Amino acid sequence: MEEKSTADEDTQRHPLEPPGTGRIADQLTPFRSPGKRPSKLPVYALTLFVLLCAAFLIFGIVSVKLITPTLRLTSVAVHPLAAASVSLNATLQINVTLKNANYWAFDVGSVDGIFFYGGATIGKATFSGGGVVVKALGKTALGGAVELTYDGGGSFGTGDVMGGSISLWSSWTLTGRFNVVRFMSPKRYSVTVCVMDFNLTAQTIRVSSCD
Numbered sequence: 001m002e003e004k005s006t007a008d009e010d011t012q013r014h015p016l017e018p019p020g021t022g023r024i025a026d027q028l029t030p031f032r033s034p035g036k037r038p039s040k041l042p043v044y045a046l047t048l049f050v051l052l053c054a055a056f057l058i059f060g061i062v063s064v065k066l067i068t069p070t071l072r073l074t075s076v077a078v079h080p081l082a083a084a085s086v087s088l089n090a091t092l093q094i095n096v097t098l099k100n101a102n103y104w105a106f107d108v109g110s111v112d113g114i115f116f117y118g119g120a121t122i123g124k125a126t127f128s129g130g131g132v133v134v135k136a137l138g139k140t141a142l143g144g145a146v147e148l149t150y151d152g153g154g155s156f157g158t159g160d161v162m163g164g165s166i167s168l169w170s171s172w173t174l175t176g177r178f179n180v181v182r183f184m185s186p187k188r189y190s191v192t193v194c195v196m197d198f199n200l201t202a203q204t205i206r207v208s209s210c211d
Contacts, residue, residue, distance in 0.1 A: 076093070107133055108140070112172070113146070116169050116171075117167075125146040169195045
């Protein structure tokens, strides 16, 4: 009788449950209302900001370390020459060499030269870059013709005429940009001054210095 009484008490305390399910209270899980997932937009924005900062930092470092290519007047040939005590007419065939000491290629924009005798401008030259690229750690040659004309109301210096030569100088401006990356192309320009000795008798020009 005592065993039956104990079973009845257990039945009253725990109502019958489907077999194999265990206690119903153990199977219940608290109800959670569906909430919105956190937005990833701030993460993407922060990542983009960091990448842009890194790109501009690299661009700044590279721009500071870039060395503008050098220009040298390598050869000057005289074609027709007509010289007198008060005038000069000549055609020069000019060749210049551009040297790039950087690890990035350099797109040449233009090479512009101005020739002077004394204080007078006697000739101008423009060599268009137009697709000319100086490779990294490389050299490139450009050339063209220049017309020199001097009839500026005065004679050559007495010493020049007696010595059979005149001293000319030219100023060269090189412009272009470096190919670092597609959206980062730093512009650069340089100015080079060359001094030349023009032998009127032999009709030759010797480049004495380029700085």
